Amino acid sequence: MTKIKGQSLRKQANPLAEASHQLKVLSEGLFKDGTLPLFKDRVAETLGRPLSAHKLEVLQINVGYMCNQVCDHCHVDAGPDRKEIMTKETMEQCLSVIRSTNARTLDLTGGAPEMNPNFRWFVIEARKAGIADIIVRSNLTIIRANKQYHDLPAFFKEHKIHVVSSMPHWTKEKTDKQRGSGVFNASIEALKQLNSVGYGMPNSGLTLDLVYNPSGAFLPAHQKDLETDFKSKLRSDFGIEFNQLFAITNLPISRFLDYLIASENYEEYMYELVQAYNPEAAKSVMCTNTLSVSWNGFLYDCDFNQMLALPVAGNLTHISDYDEKLMEGRIIKVSQHCYGCTAGAGSSCQGTVA
């Protein structure tokens, strides 16, 4: 199918916009004929049991799929044409769960989470509800996109938000290719603005982490090596400082899956993911302590499963019915995309895990 720049797969009526079609692709071919092992078998071999959840530590909430960018690799298929957005009522239900559990990290994602009209209210209420670490996954360009967002760095600082931002490379060419024309320059300006209020600066207590994910059909190198290069280049070229770099592997779903198939890299990429399977990473995958909540309040083991419409196992499926006792120990829903989280040093929303 011809790729239309600037539109989500859903808008293009691409068959891969449907989760069921993605899951079918991930279960056929190499995995159906036994050339490569199914993830559920591989992980059960490592753990001696199926992958299951421990105590909830991180509540990751997707407050909406709307975004000002249309990135090539986006697993959410986010973009300006996506209208799914979390209501204040659902946010209230999330706050009730925060008050009743030991979850101490709130990870806000999207789309661009700042585009939700109740974003700021939610952040303030979550802090009051006892969340210690509030993470906002900011795409950076939103800060420069419209004057209503220009004061976001000040808002982040006031509420001691932990800012985590995507930055696929320290060069304009590679960044703009993945994230869209003009994204690099806008991101650099936004990073300078964040630095100017103290983010990423020594002893400021304001954390600015960057997320690196590869621009194509290859896995990331060692997180520490990449961090050294990013720090050196961003400092020398732009005077930018940040705290940590998280290296994240692209999971073969949504737009990245579409890219892998269209570029005839799918088989080779799946081979590489399976060959790089690391049992130590499998013991620490993020779904064991994280719960993902969708814009309409449904519960998933992770943001990727949310996009694949794989709800948590059991009868409890909505945040309004949350019961910690029923969620702890639940069997995690898996498919072959999960190999992305166990390859090499592992991959999670906080970077490597092993």
Place this chain on the structure above:
Amino acid sequence: MSYYDPKDLRKFKDITQWSEALGEKFFDYYTAVFQDGALTPREKSLIALAVAHTEMCPYCIDAYTQDGLKRGITKDEMMEAVHVGAAIKSGAALVHSVMMMNKVNKLDA
């Protein structure tokens, strides 16, 4: 059918099957060479890419192009490294022309 099959690169580790001790010694050595040392892994990756070209090894070009991408090495840096290899390769040919010149000067009065 080509003599070279890209899928064979995945089988590289299988060379230990017919000579386990020597094969493992090679892979231990190979792994040690690419560890962080006086040179960074990034610098070593670029050297490997340049040598892959001068040796004209398709497997090595495949492997070290991917390795470079993983490390965030840019297209400009990769091509410059290949030019370094190519310059040494062509220089190595050209410097032998001194032998030719010596011979001509000796034989042709």
